[in-house]
Amino acid sequence: MSKKKKKKRAQLPFRINMLFFVVFLLFSVLILQLGVVQILNGEDFQQEIERTNLDTTKIPVPRGKIYDRNGNVIVDNEAVYSITYTPPKGVQAEDRLELAEKLAAYIEMDDEDTLKGVTERNRKEYWYLLNKEEADDRLSDEEKENMTNAEVYQETLALITEDEIKDFSKEELEVIAIKKELDKAYSLTPQIVKNKNVTAKEYATIAENLAKLPGINATTDWNRKYPYGSTLKSLLGSITTQEQGIPAEEEANYLSKGYSRNDRVGKSGLELQYEDLLRGRKEQIQYTTTKSGAIIGSETIVQGERGKDLVLSIDMEFQEEVDKIVQKELQTAITTYPHANRYLEDALAVVIDPQTGDLLAVSGIHYDRENGEYVDAAFKTLSDAHEPGSVVKGATVLAGLQSGVITPGQTFYDSPIRVAQTPPLRSASSNIGTMDDITALKRSSNVYMGYIALKMMGENRYPYPENAPLSINDNWQQGFQEMRNYFRQFGLGSSTGIDFPHESTGLEGTIRTPGELMYNAIGQFDTFTTMQLAQYTATIANDGYRVRPHFLKEAHDPIASQDELGPLYSAENTEVLNRIQMSDDNIKRVQEGFRQVFQTSGGTAYGDFGNSPYNPAGKTGTAETAVYMEGQKLADTRNLALIGYAPFDEPEIAFAILTPYTGTDNNHSIPRKIGTQILETYFDLKEKRDKASDEDSDQEETTDEEEQE
Known part of the structure; x- marks a missing residue:
């Protein structure tokens, strides 16, 4: 074996060892990274995984003001403290009861009307949540077998006796009153819990303890204020309360325009007539929530703007x-x-x-x-x-002149007209004498107007024969319609x-005889x-x-200043x-x-x-x-x-x-x-x-x- 071949064999294990070492390092880094992800950032990534779709809530804004023609405020907004509840998704009745008990420690709901508003059903629902196991056992499985869940619940409430709900303390009634308001809330829609007589102390206490009260907020609401008292109030109209919300018979129409069910809207008068102008643009907040419904982020995507201010022609x-x-x-x-x-x-x-x-x-x-x-x-x-x-006699004279049954300056003698089977027609003043169209208005001649009416029906006899029947044809009602048509041109009728x-x-009076x-x-x-x-x-x-x-x-358009009008939006x-x-x-x-x-x-x-x-x-x-x-x-x-x-x-x-x-x-x-x-x-x-x-x-x-x- 040559020396060169031996050298190559010696280098091979070294390269393999280096390769293993590099692979080891790569795995070590990967394991370290997985540890970092799992241990240090695991919670953040888990929240990211649990994020749901973004939800948007709309916050009501003050309505526009109403001014008179000289710039005097007729209808204003008065800021009041308000406690609201915006329920997260998936909240249950037990959760709302727990929240009501916490909230009762910070606010009072002892207003007489509020406590009177606690119904028998409200009391039974409260008792049921406190004694759920006992209440559920009152219906046997056989009785429940052919009933829906809703029917089971209704029957269970019906089995709660009057004695069981009659001795609630004042404090318990306040809890029930609070829960009643919480139950009205829709998901991600603010519901007013209390906005009457909210004290500064209650407002501050709630604001300091929001972390303990999920969904509760201390904010500002608005009530209508009338600087001129009852003056013109029946025409200015009114708005619904939050309890009333949008009218049930027009719910679909309002919801299609972006209203919530508990929004206050114009109920009558000009408040109703100009609802679209006065309502304003709600502030829209986009919330990011977990699958459990907990809010983990929010962003204002549309700035709120109070309604447009109206200037009336009234002085x-x-x-x-x-x-x-x-x-x-x-x-x-x-x-x-x-x-x-x-x-x-x-x-x-x-x-x-x-x-x-x-x-x-x-x-x-x-x-x-x-x-x-x-x-x-x-x-x-x-x-x-x-x-x-007789104030309509101007229209009567013009109807006579324009229809051609009389001519300008035509005269009639003022003497009672007696038509058969018709009460006599006479003027209030006697001895008026001969009248033309102008003096008939001046002296208020009933007789002159009577002749105009007779002629419009086709009766041309003058002077009219005493107690004679009318000589008109069957088309006499056309005269009635013709006079009414002239009157309508003025807006009469x-x-x-x-x-x-x-x-x-x-x-329109019911026509029985031509003489009418x-x-x-x-x-x-x-x-x-x-x-x-x-x-x-x-x-x-x-x-x-x-x-x-x-x-x-x-x-x-509204502006930041509360004391002056903004840019012109429209003019009548x-x-x-x-x-x-x-x-x-x-x-x-x-x-x-x-x-x-x-x-x-x-x-x-x-x-x-x-x-x-x-x-x-x-x-x-x-x-x-x-x-x-x-x-x-x-x-x-x-x-x-x-x-x-x-x-x-x-x-x-x-x-x-x-x-x-x-x-x-x-x-x-x-x-x-x-x-x-x-x-x-x-x-x-x-x-x-x-x-x-x-x-x-x-x-x-x-x-x-x-x-x-």
Whole structure:
């Protein structure tokens, strides 16, 4: 064997040894790494393995504020301490009971209403959790065999006796009350446990012990605050409580918009109408949880933003004064004539800008006879319809002129119309004489309106033969429909288009005889709301253009400052719903008739408005009606109304006033007294503000001059 071959054989074991050594080192490193992973980082990696999908919870934010047209806050938010519960996944009834017992050591739930809210079922469920084994044994296996788990549970609760749940201590009742709130919570959705009368001590104690109270949080909630008290409250509306949550009948709709079941939402009025603007954008927090439901991480993925702020067209300073006027005159009438006014309970008034549709004041005062109190009932201007009397005669004259059954200036002698089998139609004042269309409005001639109605049905005899039957054909009901169609052009008998959840469009009287159209022509058949009367008045004042009345003027984005409005989000423009199909000349004749009602001797409102410096126009109305209850007539009575606008040439405001069931005498001045004071208050307030604005402008100019010097 050569020396070279021996050398190669000697090197082979060395290389193999080196290879084994390297492999040994690699295994050693691997084992060391596995040890590090298992011992040092094992818990972290195990949590990573146990992570579930990310869950998102939405935190409610304050609603938007509501302002009047001058920047005064009408509806605000008031921060209150709140204790909430956000349950993790997989939590059981026993867990909630344990948490309730811990929480009871830190807060008190001894409010009388809270403890009264603890039901018999709540007590039984509490007793069951404390005595689960004993309770479960009360049903045999044979009894349970054909029952579902839910049925077994219900039957088990039913077997718990009254004696077993009657002697709970006050402390135990508080635990039950807390658990009751915890049971309402949905997974990863905050549920308020307590937000009434949470003390600073309770808030701080909970905040310090959150680690011991899984799912509990000490936070801030918001309640609605009304700086003007009950003023306009019935129109502003209300929001649901968290206990009520979203309305059950609209649950699917709300859930599709991202609401939670326990969210507070607008329940009525403007809070409901503008829910989408006022609700705000919830803060969204994304949680990472383990399979057991424990939260191991969180991240805010959407910043919360309170709702948009609304600016209404209402002038709250003016609104408060109108409310005072309406209440004063209603109270005076009721206390002065208690017998005649035993059914008088409401006085209603609407003031609107006829050119823009801005509602400046909407007032309704109701006398609560049972409690002897006067309360806000402004909603009745939209919900309650009544026969308004002669205020509709402007629409009647225009219907007659435009349909061609009368011509401008056409005259009729005011003498009672006696149609067979129909009550005689006569004017309130006797010896009025010969009337044309303008003087018929001025003197409020029922007879003139009666002839318009007869002609619209095809009856052309004049003067009408006393007690003669009508000589019209079978198509006389077309006259009824034609007059109603003209009325609807003004909004009488149709929707006003107002931005409010609900409004009445009035009721059409049941037609029995042709002669009833004569009474519809004088406002004693179909019924209308005060808001409809205001829109009708504004349409005449606005040269025949019917604008949509509206509460909302602007919406603004919220900003960090709580004391000022943010950037403009949207603005409500004037919306013309229609232009009445009547000529300018005919409209001017009715306007002149309305002017003479207020400003010339012999006008039915001249005694109240003849010396007014505001150049007003309008129409009075009295409707003979009756009070009924359950189909039985209780008493004859009257509805009193007044419509008007001012100034006559360039109207700034239009108004409608209605006082139903005022009795049969002594009360004809209620709407007129309200109307004169509304005009005086509006223009005095305007003058005061104009003067203040001029003084501010002078002061600014002086300041600028001083700075230049």
